[in-house]
Amino acid sequence: AQTVxxxxxxxxxxxxxxxxxxxxxxxxxxxxxLFWYKQPPSRQMILVIRQEAYKQQNATENRFSVxxxxxxxxxxxxxxxxxxxxxAMYFCAFMDLVFIIQGAQKLVxxxxxxxxxxx
Amino acid sequence: DAGITQSPRYKITxxxxxxxxxxxxxxxxxxxxxxxxDLGHGLRLIYYSAAADITDKGEVPDGYVxxxxxxxxxxxxxxxxxxxxxxxxxxxxxxAGGGRETQYFGPGTRLLVL
Numbered sequence: 001a002q003t004v005x006x007x008x009x010x011x012x013x014x015x016x017x018x019x020x021x022x023x024x025x026x027x028x029x030x031x032x033x034l035f036w037y038k039q040p041p042s043r044q045m046i047l048v049i050r051q052e053a054y055k056q057q058n059a060t061e062n063r064f065s066v067x068x069x070x071x072x073x074x075x076x077x078x079x080x081x082x083x084x085x086x087x088a089m090y091f092c093a094f095m096d097l098v099f100i101i102q103g104a105q106k107l108v109x110x111x112x113x114x115x116x117x118x119x
Numbered sequence: 120d121a122g123i124t125q126s127p128r129y130k131i132t133x134x135x136x137x138x139x140x141x142x143x144x145x146x147x148x149x150x151x152x153x154x155x156x157d158l159g160h161g162l163r164l165i166y167y168s169a170a171a172d173i174t175d176k177g178e179v180p181d182g183y184v185x186x187x188x189x190x191x192x193x194x195x196x197x198x199x200x201x202x203x204x205x206x207x208x209x210x211x212x213x214x215a216g217g218g219r220e221t222q223y224f225g226p227g228t229r230l231l232v233l
Contacts, residue, residue: 045209091162112161
């Protein structure tokens with residue numbers, strides 16, 4: 001079974017600093033997707049960024065970028081020029097593309113990292 | 120409003136009572152999911168559905184029942200609530216089409232079982 005591990009339960013940085021959140025995963029599959037979700041105090045789960053395992057290039061979305069190391073099974077999230085609104089729980093998630101009975105492609109989540117941006 | 124909604128947003132119940140959490144999406148997404156979120160566990164999949172009348176168990180299905188008679192609705196029922204089912208419950212949906220399709224999450228339902 002796939003597992004996702006986020007080793008940093010909490011992180012705190014000053015506004016405008018850069019912060020990197022770590023994620024490692026375990027799978028025997030070669031084709032999969034990785035995601036970072038943000039969960040602000042409102043509890044809504046918001047997709048931040050997505051990486052396809054077959055793509056060499058690291059995904060970027062404005063201030064958010066990833067460092068995807070497939071051989072090391074590592075998928076870290078970098079937030080540049082951090083803002084107060086980035087304060088949230090961040091979840092790393094994995095989805096393999098092996099079809100099961102109905103092909104639901106389930107997400108497996110890590111435990112989360114609570115990120116606080118201080119003014 | 121378009122999107123994915125959950126009701127109620129907050130619920131307090133007693134051990135042994137039946138509780139139903141509602142999930143509704145307006146996108147006609149094929150797939151729908153129920154997760155629970157507990158400290159130290161992240162989100163864990165309870166049940167999912169690939170289409171109307173097609174459901175299957177996830178990682179932690181015990182004590183829960185689902186149905187999907189219509190594409191847009193995916194209710195989750197706790198047949199006899201237990202304290203261990205105190206949690207935050209998230210519904211999600213996605214289109215068919217492989218891993219490229221993003222799961223969209225509802226706002227969550229906070230359930231307290233006394």
